[in-house]
Amino acid sequence: MSTPSVEQLRFNMIEQQIRPWDVLDPEILGLLQKVRREEFVPPAHLGLAFADLMIPLRGRPDEAMRLGQVMLEPKMEARLLQEVSPRPHEKALEVGAGSGYMAALLAGRAQRVITLEIEPELAKMARDNLQRAGIRNAEVREADGSQGLAAEGPFDVIVLSGSVADVPQALLQQLKVGGRLATITGGEPVMRATLITRTGEATFTTAQRWDTLAPRLVKFPEPSRFSF
Template sequence: MDLNQARFNMIEQQIRPWEVLDPQVLALLSVVRREDFVPLAHKALAFVDMEIPLGSAPNQVMLAPRVQARLLQDLAVKKTDKVLDIGTGSGFMAALLANQAAHVLSLEIDANLAAQAQANLQKTGVSNVTVRNAEGSQGAAADGPFDVILLNGSVAEVPAALLQQLAVGGRLAAIVGDEPMMRATLITRTSDSSWTTTEPWDCNAARLSGFTEPSRFQF
């Protein structure tokens, strides 16, 4: 496989058509080698428009390239930003974020995935990411506030604890809802006591581990 051609095709045929047009994001996807963060058994799938399995659980996946790219574009990360990345997985999104931010704290509930992500980041020379084996639904208040919070998977709802850890002007991106209709959700903290929410696009994604599901029981 010609990896450079496959990467070019991924960007031009999957990512650009999904309205990812930010030149910085597109350039980053050319430089940060996605294949370096894909498990050896699935290397051939590195540039395919699908979620890639990472572990034994069905929700342990690497999100599809176009989804990762659009979340990154929506967050508009700046070089001075402190980032909280929830659901490290293989470490690929942490690597992308690290190239745009000052520092990334990445939380992964699965110890094996956390160790593998740390190894991937070290191998690829990313030095401004701290990977922590931890459940992410309550964030990392002691390390906040954060300018950017990213949830690498879907949740039924965004926990209030995470919103409280956004700095004023900070942005949180998540995929929220239930199949078959989930929405990419961007929440911006506008003051100490107010947030604005937009839902710019539809997308289904695997559930993030450790986030509670609201009760569906009704009288």
């Protein structure tokens, strides 16, 4: 039996993992064909580029998971992208650049993307990967993204590429009216994919779409734990 080609593996990822997860927007499916995921995966894990799992980006896998230094599963990235549905005139902010892959997907739909990464090694990885991929409308900044980037706001789209206990108000205030924020909220054993839409100057709607698990983004506040 012959070894599947890279394009066959990409096709299988889309048809067997992503489409069955209700990612049906033809533009997003086309983008997943176009943006070469394997170019954003660390060389040591290249064989996992199209697998239905998280990929550690540096160091030991357990440490990478603890620090949130992973690529999320392809279906998770695709579904979050579909939830916020960037449009060609819009500006997007991502927190947690990682390898730069989600920023590349956002850049395929939005006019401009700024992605924040607190870990210098990962910020360089994301910057290099985006540059090699020829993506010119995504900018990587080395920064703590837990308070967003008010100086560049407001944004039409915000994606937190990891989980948080709750979305900070400071980030919600950086959404334009009509803007959408997607992330994963809550704590183990159950987290929820969450879409927040700003419907007015002081009003927001929240929809929790499906149960999942994802590593924490660092520096975001955790709820107090009381002991009695």
